[in-house]
Amino acid sequence: MANTNLIKDKYKLDIIKYRYFWLAFTGILLIPCIAAIIYLAVTQPNHAPLKLGIDFTGGTILQYSVDKKITTDDISKIRTSLEKTGIKNPVIQTTMTSSNKDAEVKNLVSIRTIFLGEDKDKTAQITDAISKDYQGAELVQVNSVGPTLGSELLKNTLIALILAFILMVIYISFRFQVEYGWIALYTLVQGSIFLIGIFAIRGIFFDTTVDSLFITAVLTVIGYSINDTIVVFDRIRENMRFLAKKYSSNEIINASINQTLPRSINTSLTTLFTLMALYLFGGSTIKDFVLAIIIGVIVGTYSSIFVAGTVLSIVKEKLAKKNA
Amino acid sequence: MKNKLILFWLIMALVAGSIFVLYKKPASLGLDLVGGSRLMLEAQTSDSVPKITPEIMDSLQYAIENRVNALGVGETVVQKVGTKRLLIEIPNITDTAKAKEFIGQTAQLEFKRPKPMPDGSIEWESTGLTGKDLKKSLVGSAPVTGEWIVELEFNLEGAQKFSDLTKELTGKQMAIFFNNQLQSAPRVNEQITGGKAQITGDYTYENAKEMVDLLNAGALPVGAEVIQEESVGPTLGADSINKSKVAGIVGIALVMIFMIIYYRVLGLISCFALAIYAIINFAIYKIVPVTLTLTGIAGFILSIGMAIDANILIFERTKEELKMGRSLYTAINSGFERAFTSIFDSNVSTIMTCLILYHFGASMVKGFALTLTIGVCLSMFSAITVTKNFMHLIFGTSELKYPQLFGLKKEDIENAYVATETKREKAKFGVLD
Numbered sequence: 001m002a003n004t005n006l007i008k009d010k011y012k013l014d015i016i017k018y019r020y021f022w023l024a025f026t027g028i029l030l031i032p033c034i035a036a037i038i039y040l041a042v043t044q045p046n047h048a049p050l051k052l053g054i055d056f057t058g059g060t061i062l063q064y065s066v067d068k069k070i071t072t073d074d075i076s077k078i079r080t081s082l083e084k085t086g087i088k089n090p091v092i093q094t095t096m097t098s099s100n101k102d103a104e105v106k107n108l109v110s111i112r113t114i115f116l117g118e119d120k121d122k123t124a125q126i127t128d129a130i131s132k133d134y135q136g137a138e139l140v141q142v143n144s145v146g147p148t149l150g151s152e153l154l155k156n157t158l159i160a161l162i163l164a165f166i167l168m169v170i171y172i173s174f175r176f177q178v179e180y181g182w183i184a185l186y187t188l189v190q191g192s193i194f195l196i197g198i199f200a201i202r203g204i205f206f207d208t209t210v211d212s213l214f215i216t217a218v219l220t221v222i223g224y225s226i227n228d229t230i231v232v233f234d235r236i237r238e239n240m241r242f243l244a245k246k247y248s249s250n251e252i253i254n255a256s257i258n259q260t261l262p263r264s265i266n267t268s269l270t271t272l273f274t275l276m277a278l279y280l281f282g283g284s285t286i287k288d289f290v291l292a293i294i295i296g297v298i299v300g301t302y303s304s305i306f307v308a309g310t311v312l313s314i315v316k317e318k319l320a321k322k323n324a
Numbered sequence: 325m326k327n328k329l330i331l332f333w334l335i336m337a338l339v340a341g342s343i344f345v346l347y348k349k350p351a352s353l354g355l356d357l358v359g360g361s362r363l364m365l366e367a368q369t370s371d372s373v374p375k376i377t378p379e380i381m382d383s384l385q386y387a388i389e390n391r392v393n394a395l396g397v398g399e400t401v402v403q404k405v406g407t408k409r410l411l412i413e414i415p416n417i418t419d420t421a422k423a424k425e426f427i428g429q430t431a432q433l434e435f436k437r438p439k440p441m442p443d444g445s446i447e448w449e450s451t452g453l454t455g456k457d458l459k460k461s462l463v464g465s466a467p468v469t470g471e472w473i474v475e476l477e478f479n480l481e482g483a484q485k486f487s488d489l490t491k492e493l494t495g496k497q498m499a500i501f502f503n504n505q506l507q508s509a510p511r512v513n514e515q516i517t518g519g520k521a522q523i524t525g526d527y528t529y530e531n532a533k534e535m536v537d538l539l540n541a542g543a544l545p546v547g548a549e550v551i552q553e554e555s556v557g558p559t560l561g562a563d564s565i566n567k568s569k570v571a572g573i574v575g576i577a578l579v580m581i582f583m584i585i586y587y588r589v590l591g592l593i594s595c596f597a598l599a600i601y602a603i604i605n606f607a608i609y610k611i612v613p614v615t616l617t618l619t620g621i622a623g624f625i626l627s628i629g630m631a632i633d634a635n636i637l638i639f640e641r642t643k644e645e646l647k648m649g650r651s652l653y654t655a656i657n658s659g660f661e662r663a664f665t666s667i668f669d670s671n672v673s674t675i676m677t678c679l680i681l682y683h684f685g686a687s688m689v690k691g692f693a694l695t696l697t698i699g700v701c702l703s704m705f706s707a708i709t710v711t712k713n714f715m716h717l718i719f720g721t722s723e724l725k726y727p728q729l730f731g732l733k734k735e736d737i738e739n740a741y742v743a744t745e746t747k748r749e750k751a752k753f754g755v756l757d
Contacts, residue, residue: 282571
C-alpha cells in the first residue's frame with residue numbers, strides 16, 4: 001500500500017529541487033566521453049569509437065615448443081614477462097598436438113597477440129622472453145589470423161540491440177506511459193555512452209583495447225540499467241495511481257525515488273561486492289571486463305536515482321503546461 | 325499451512341532432482357574456460373575452383389561457422405589464417421572425431437548434364453548449378469512410396485538456372501551429385517519453373533537429415549581438409565581462471581554476509597533461496613545444454629544480481645508495510661504483491677531483450693542471452709515461490725515479537741499506527757481511503 005503521508009516523510013535526498021543541477025552535472029560528465037568517442041572515430045583508420053583488440057582486428061599466433069609440461073604457474077610467468085616487453089593482453093594457451101598419434105606428444109605454448117606482420121623485432125623480443133624462462137624453446141609456427149568477431153556479426157548484434165530497444169520502449173509505453181518508455185531508452189543510451197566513453201578515454205591515454213567481452217559487458221550494463229530504471233518507475237507509477245489527487249507529480253517522483261533508495265543502494269552494493277572481489281582478486285585476463293561492469297553498475301544506479309526521475313519530472317511539467 | 329508444506333517438499337524434490345542432474349551430467353564449458361580442440365582447415369583447389377580468392381574464403385568461413393554452430397556446442401571460434409586456411413576452435417566436446425568429420429565434409433551439391441564420349445559411354449559435366457543456389461532444404465517423404473527424400477528450394481538465381489537447365493535437358497537425364505557421389509539421375513520430362521526439386525535415393529531418415537543439415541549450414545564453396553589438429557588450453561589462461569574462481573567465492577560470501585547483517589532472518593532466508601536458485605540454474609544449464617563461457621557466466625551473475633534484487637525489493641516492501649503497522653502475515657503478503665509489479669516488468673523487459681539478442685546476435689551474445697533468460701525466469705520462481713514459502717513457513721501467522729529479526733527498530737513498530745481490520749481488508753484489494 002502506498003504511503004499516504006508523503007509530506008511527513010522527510011526526504012533524504014531532495015533530488016527534484018536540484019534537478020537542473022543534476023542534469024547539468026550529468027551533461028558535463030558526458031562531454032569528455034562523447035569527445036573521446038568522436039576523437040577516436042575520426043582519427044582511427046577503421047572509424048571505431050574504441051581502440052579495438054585482437055578479437056576485432058585479428059592478430060598473430062606464435063607457437064613455441066618447449067621441453068617440459070607447462071603448468072598454470074608457468075602461464076602466469078610467461079604473461080608477466082610478455083607484459084614487461086610491452087605485449088599487451090596476450091592470449092596464452094597451452095596446446096598439444098594430437099594430429100599424429102605415433103609421434104611423441106609435444107608441449108606447445110600458443111601466444112596470440114596483435115598483428116605482428118613483418119615486425120621481426122617484436123617476434124624476436126617475444127622469443128627472447130620465452131627462451132629466458134625455457135631453455136630450448138623453439139618457435140615452431142607463426143600464423144596471422146583474422147578477427148574472431150567479423151564485422152558481419154558485429155552488425156547483426158547492433159541491429160539486434162536496436163530492435164530490442166524499440167521493443168522495450170513499446171513495452172514500457174504500454175505498461176507505463178509513452179514518456180516513461182522514451183526516458184528509459186534515454187537513460188540506457190546515456191549509460192552506454194558513459195561506459196564506451198570511459199573506455200575510449202582509457203584507449204586514448206593508456207592504449208587500452210577492448211575485446212569481444214566488452215560487448216558482453218555493455219549488454220550486462222544495459223540489462224542492469226533497465227532493471228534499475230523500471231524499479232523506480234514502478235514506484236512512481238504506483239504512487240501516481242494512489243496519490244495523484246493529493247500531491248503534485250514532482251512531490252510524488254521525489255518521494256518515490258526516496259522510497260526506492262534503500263533498495264537501489266543495497267542492490268548495487270551486493271552486485272559491487274562480487275564485482276570488486278573479482279576485480280581485486282580475479283585473474284588479469286578478466287580485469288577490464290569486470291571493470292566495465294563495475295562502471296556500468298555505478299552509472300546505472302546513478303541514472304536511476306538522479307536522471308530517470310528528474311527527466312520524468314521535467315517532461316511531466318512540460319506536458320502539464322501544454323495541456324493546461 | 326498444509327499447502328505451504330506441500331510446496332516446501334515440492335521445492336526440496338526439485339532441488340534433489342537438480343543435485344542428481346549436477347552429479348550425473350558432465351559440465352559443458354567453453355573454450356575460454358577449459359579449452360578444446362583447434363583444427364586447421366585448408367581450402368583445396370579443384371578443377372572447378374582453380375584459385376582460392378578472398379571471396380571464396382569469406383563464404384567458406386561463413387559456411388564453416390554455420391556448420392560448427394549446427395553441432396550445438398556453442399561459442400566456437402572460426403578465423404581466417406593467411407590466404408587459404410581457417411582456424412577452428414571447438415570447446416571440449418566428447419566426440420571430436422565426429423565434429424571433425426562433420427566440419428570437413430564438403431557437402432557439395434552439383435547438378436550435372438550428360439556428355440556423350442566418343443567411345444559411346446556417358447560422362448557427367450558440371451552445369452554451374454550447385455548448392456550455392458539453394459535457399460533451403462528439408463527432409464520430406466515421397467507421396468506414393470513414402471520413402472525419405474531431400475527437398476530442395478532454390479533461391480531466385482538458382483530457380484532461373486534450374487528452369488533453364490530443365491528446359492535444355494527436357495527428354496534427357498540430369499544427374500545430382502552430392503560430394504561427388506551420384507545420388508540420382510532422373511529423366512527430365514518438362515521444364516520446371518517453380519524453383520523446387522527433390523532428390524530421391526534410398527535414404528534412411530538419418531541420411532536425409534544429415535544431408536539436409538549440411539546443405540542448410542551452407543555447402544562449402546570449395547573442398548576443405550583438416551591439416552592440423554591440436555588440443556588447446558583455455559584462452560583466458562588457466563592461471564587467471566583459478567584466481568577468478570576464488571574471487572567469485574569471496575564475492576558471493578560477501579554478499580551473503582551483507583544480506584544477513586542488513587536483513588537478519590530475511591537475509592538468511594534469501595541466502596537459502598539463492599543457493600536453491602543456483603543449484604536449479606546449473607542443473608538447467610546441463611539439461612539444455614548450455615556451453616558455459618565467461619560471457620555466459622556474466623549472464624548468470626547478472627541474473628543472480630536480479631534475483632537478489634527481487635529479494636531486496638520484497639524485503640524493503642515488507643519492512644515498509646511493517647512500519648505502517650500491518651500484522652506480520654499481511655505485511656509479507658502485501659510486500660510480495662507490491663514488489664511483484666516491478667519485478668515482473670523489469671524481468672519481462674530483460675527477457676524480451678534477450679530473445680531478440682538470442683535470435684540475431686553473434687554466438688557469444690547468444691550464450692549471454694540464453695543464460696540470462698534462464699536465470700531471469702528462474703529468479704521469478706525463486707523470489708515469488710521459494711522466498712515466500714520459506715517466510716510463511718518460518719513466521720506463519722504469528723505476531724512480530726522481535727522486530728530486530730527484520731533489521732527494524734522496536735520504535736519503528738511501536739510508533740506505527742495499528743491497522744484496523746477494515747484497512748487490512750482494503751489493502752488486500754488495493755483500495756485506499
